[in-house]
Amino acid sequence: MTRRAVIIGTGHYLPARVVPNAEFAATLDTTDDWIVSRSGIERRHFAADGEFTSDLATHAARAALARAGLTPADIDAVVVATSTPDFTFPAVATQVQAALGMERGFAFDVQAVCAGFVFALANANGMILSGQADRVLVIGAETFSRIMDWTDRSTCVLFGDGAGAVVLQAQDGAGTAQDRGILASDLHSDGRYRDLLYVDGGVSRSGTAGCLRMQGREVFRHAVEKLAATAQGALAKAGLSAAELDWIVPHQANLRIIRGTAQKLGLAMDKVVVTVQDHGNTSAASIPLALSVAAAEGRFAPGDLVLTEAIGGGLSWGAVLLRW
Numbered sequence: 001m002t003r004r005a006v007i008i009g010t011g012h013y014l015p016a017r018v019v020p021n022a023e024f025a026a027t028l029d030t031t032d033d034w035i036v037s038r039s040g041i042e043r044r045h046f047a048a049d050g051e052f053t054s055d056l057a058t059h060a061a062r063a064a065l066a067r068a069g070l071t072p073a074d075i076d077a078v079v080v081a082t083s084t085p086d087f088t089f090p091a092v093a094t095q096v097q098a099a100l101g102m103e104r105g106f107a108f109d110v111q112a113v114c115a116g117f118v119f120a121l122a123n124a125n126g127m128i129l130s131g132q133a134d135r136v137l138v139i140g141a142e143t144f145s146r147i148m149d150w151t152d153r154s155t156c157v158l159f160g161d162g163a164g165a166v167v168l169q170a171q172d173g174a175g176t177a178q179d180r181g182i183l184a185s186d187l188h189s190d191g192r193y194r195d196l197l198y199v200d201g202g203v204s205r206s207g208t209a210g211c212l213r214m215q216g217r218e219v220f221r222h223a224v225e226k227l228a229a230t231a232q233g234a235l236a237k238a239g240l241s242a243a244e245l246d247w248i249v250p251h252q253a254n255l256r257i258i259r260g261t262a263q264k265l266g267l268a269m270d271k272v273v274v275t276v277q278d279h280g281n282t283s284a285a286s287i288p289l290a291l292s293v294a295a296a297e298g299r300f301a302p303g304d305l306v307l308t309e310a311i312g313g314g315l316s317w318g319a320v321l322l323r324w
């Protein structure tokens with residue numbers, strides 16, 4: 001018997017306010033046409049005043065628990081991937097824990113920017129495999145609208161707010177690639193590229209939250225190559241090939257990156273979950289949002305081989321391969 005971490009529930013939450021590209025064209029030198037053709041983004045959601053990352057995360061968590069048929073008391077750990085916490089500390093995860101009324105377990109945040117959910121999922125898998133926890137709530141939640149420079153057209157049109165969550169549960173498998181659950185993960189960072197995508201403020205440096213800065217063209221160049229390589233890395237660890245994939249659920253940053261990566265892996269776009277048109281880039285929330293939307297549409301069948309992959313600031317990137 002091999003212990004496996006299986007996704008038994010997904011949920012998501014999007015703030016009510018939908019912002020179409022046309023809203024940016026009214027105040028910036030940009031067009032709907034440019035945003036759609038360069039990124040695939042048509043609209044995104046922005047959190048309301050007084051609505052915070054922990055609120056989004058809690059909504060998504062409740063939805064995932066409901067779909068899993070569990071209550072907060074069943075959960076051993078809460079892991080939130082975010083780069084936009086409500087407070088410098090405590091962790092958003094502890095706020096979610098309290099909001100859910102949990103009186104036990106442990107909770108912490110993971111910060112790997114857009115790759116955060118993949119890093120969090122790999123870590124939660126490790127905690128389940130080691131016996132530290134049996135059920136883990138893994139959440140990606142962001143309010144990137146709070147770190148935008150609204151005068152910078154090259155970044156502010158790209159990002160959105162939202163949250164997605166999954167419930168991971170320990171189950172016994174046979175130890176083969178046919179098992180349900182997480183089969184392999186592949187994580188990387190290269191801090192030499194930290195200036196390509198960063199926030200120009202922070203607690204220790206400036207005492208401010210700062211604004212996001214990105215050399216988009218350079219990040220793009222790294223993205224397709226590194227995402228295809230990490231996808232192959234995760235597949236190789238499980239002894240599987242890209243041809244065996246039923247679904248890719250990529251980080252939703254740019255439709256051209258999503259297409260380019262699928263093409264490098266030799267996969268048709270009908271195997272790729274795409275939500276970037278409706279959500280924009282929600283950083284660590286993008287993969288669990290896409291997973292939850294696709295699951296709610298009934299797109300995954302039990303036994304489907306699903307690959308998630310992401311890249312973001314750091315640079316940090318990685319992939320998690322799982323069987324639904």
Ligand code: UT7
Pocket residue numbers: 029030031034035038039114153154155157215216217218219220223253254257281283311312313
């Ligand atoms: O989630 C973390 C990972 N992040 C990413 O994966 C993002 C990766 N990068 C990208 O998605 C793309 O690079 C962007 C969507 C950010 C930009 O697309 P691009 O095709 O790489 O455009 P570019 O940066 O090369 O800019 C092309 C032109 C520039 O004008 P010039 O220099 O050619 O005259 C920009 O100034 O487009 C201009 N531009 C805009 N024009 C209209 C930049 N932003 C805008 C805008 N509206 N909003």
